[in-house]
Amino acid sequence: MQLYNTLSAKEREALIDQAGKDRLTISFYKYAHIGNPQIFRNHLFIHWDELEVLGRIYVAKEGVNAQLSVPADNFKAFKRHLDSISFLKGVRLNIAIEQDNKSFLKLKVKVRRKIVADGLDDGSFDVTKKGVHVDALKFNELIEDPNAIVVDMRNHYESEIGHFQNAITPDVDTFRDSLDLIEEQLKDHKEDKKLVMYCTGGIRCEKASAYYKHKGFKQVYQLEGGIIEYTRQVREKKLENKFRGKNFVFDHRRGERISDEVIASCHQCGKPCDTHVNCANEACHLLFIQCEDCAREMDNCCSDNCKEIHALPYEEQKKLRQGKEASNKIFKKGRSEVLKFKKSPEAFSS
Missing domain, CATH: 3.30.70.100 (Alpha-Beta Plaits)
Known part of the structure; x- marks a missing residue:
């Protein structure tokens, strides 16, 4: 079989x-x-x-x-x-x-060794001692709570196109990068503040909540079902939507529209845009934000060099790729120097 x-x-x-x-x-x-x-x-x-x-x-x-x-x-x-x-x-x-x-x-x-690449030694803490799960209504209340700190547990290219109001959005490439960064920045609030986390579907927060409890945070909460379930509840129960923009998803759609607001910009011209694409040059395949005008002008490529390569006959492109490896790890999903209007927020900004 x-x-x-x-x-x-x-x-x-x-x-x-x-x-x-x-x-x-x-x-x-x-x-x-x-x-x-x-x-x-x-x-x-x-x-x-x-x-x-x-x-x-x-x-x-x-x-x-x-x-x-x-x-x-x-x-x-x-x-x-x-x-x-x-x-x-x-x-x-x-x-x-x-x-x-x-x-x-x-x-x-x-x-895989793990279902999410978190880089943690799970033997050092109890992954079942997770934080408090909250629904959309309670999450909305926590967003407005002055004693709560809302943290986006996703990567920079996800939060760039959409995030919750008042949320801290760490400028990180990986989930693992965010764990130590968040602990360091919030170390003085382990006792007095509520740590409230969210991600796409809940899986990253599930592990992170147990990790932060192990690290001494006393009040740890997570949005159950993540942004996807939050949106369903908001629409079904007619709650106030506190999410701005798009939710990045890991399939061919690359994003779901949650609110009409466009909070990101085209990485090539700077116009309001929140559409992620992959560079058409298969040797590059860089993930970046590109508007329709730039897509036409650049032939769906991220740079003039990639545009020239993409215009070559397919067999010539294959020869150029031979023996070379290109991946999103190399190109850092939108951090390439060829992208003039890529925003570079502070390492820990809101």
Whole structure:
């Protein structure tokens, strides 16, 4: 039995168009003790491939982290399968605010050392002693609480296009970078302030809340379900929306519109814009913000050099890439010097 993808992204895209079925973009996570992640990985792939599930799933001894696209008419079968797994029974599913049938084009289930790269020694603290989960209503109250400090646990390119009012948005490249930075900056408030955290779907805050309690913070809170669940509750219960801009998401959509406000700028011309793209030059693939005018002028590239390379015949481009490695780790997701209007906030700003 094949436990890997046999179709390219383009082939899968054509099949989705041909099927003409609506799909749901879903995310969930669960910290648990998984004895053999490889066997569990294979189990998930076999069952989800039969249900035409696509997405990116990480499995580790500490649990599972999943971002998925599921055919709407297979959702009940998908949910039944989740409920058949003891530690996933009744797990909260974050359903995307904006649906896109092509949010994922392959099924990738990977075994990792951790389900989120946090760089922590989990043996040094109890990950089950997490902070207080709060819903959208309580979170709105905490945002206005003078004794609360609201912290965005996401990376700089996520908070740049959208964040909560009054939130501190650390200028970091990784989740791990933010952990020590936040502790250092808030070390004088471990006793007297409420530490209130949020992220996309809740998974980063789940670990961080236990970590900060271990580090001596007495009042630790986290937004349950993250920005995705907050938005659902705000719309369903008609609460005040305190999120400004877009929520960055890790699929082909790259963002969900939460409010009409555009708080970011095109990295090439400086006009208001919050649309993330990847440079069309495959040897670069830099993630940055680009408006429609610049996309036309630059042929969807981040620089004149990349534009020249992208204009070459494909075989010539392949030769230029040969033996070279380019990744988002190298280009720091929007920190390239070619981007004239990339904002560079202070390391710990609000």
